[in-house]
Amino acid sequence: MNAAPSRGAEHCLFVRHDRTFALSTELAREIAEARPTTPLPHAPRALLGAVNLHGEILGLVSLDGALGLEGRGEGGATIVLCRGDLKFGVEVDRITGIRSLFDEDIGALPEDPPIARGLALGRANIDGAEVIVLDADALLHEILESMATGVDRSPRPQSTGFPLE
Numbered sequence: 001m002n003a004a005p006s007r008g009a010e011h012c013l014f015v016r017h018d019r020t021f022a023l024s025t026e027l028a029r030e031i032a033e034a035r036p037t038t039p040l041p042h043a044p045r046a047l048l049g050a051v052n053l054h055g056e057i058l059g060l061v062s063l064d065g066a067l068g069l070e071g072r073g074e075g076g077a078t079i080v081l082c083r084g085d086l087k088f089g090v091e092v093d094r095i096t097g098i099r100s101l102f103d104e105d106i107g108a109l110p111e112d113p114p115i116a117r118g119l120a121l122g123r124a125n126i127d128g129a130e131v132i133v134l135d136a137d138a139l140l141h142e143i144l145e146s147m148a149t150g151v152d153r154s155p156r157p158q159s160t161g162f163p164l165e
Helices: 136-149
Strands: 009-016 019-024 028-033 047-053 056-062 077-083 086-092 094-101 120-126 129-134
Touching: 009 028, 009 077, 009 086, 019 094, 019 120, 019 136, 047 077, 047 086, 056 136, 077 094, 077 136, 086 136, 129 136
Parallel strands: 019 129, 056 086
Antiparallel strands: 009 019, 009 094, 028 077, 047 056, 077 086, 120 129
């Protein structure tokens, strides 16, 4: 009797700042085109604003600080993350697909550059491209922490101060 082939875990593949990442569809529940964002005064830096998705208002969060990315990406798509009653969107540049990944597909991270340190399970080679496989629980914890404290790990531009004249 033949055993049924095992299935890998489904992952949403996305690009942010020219790097490809994979996030489990257990957390990444929906993808959508970028929507107009309404800024929220005095919001934590990681909270880009609010978006209307299917008549529901969601917070839109930047992953850049959590992933150790600098600058501002294209922001062409949104991934809706859901865990229990918690639901919000994260800004990504584009979605490249949904793929099954097996544990044996995921190897160690390179030492340099330190992208997604502490938030990645490892890396995979998909169609000849390096993909950083994110740990959904660690990423969610980092996002919630940055929202609660208002602190993220992204480099901040140096203030030039205000002219006194």
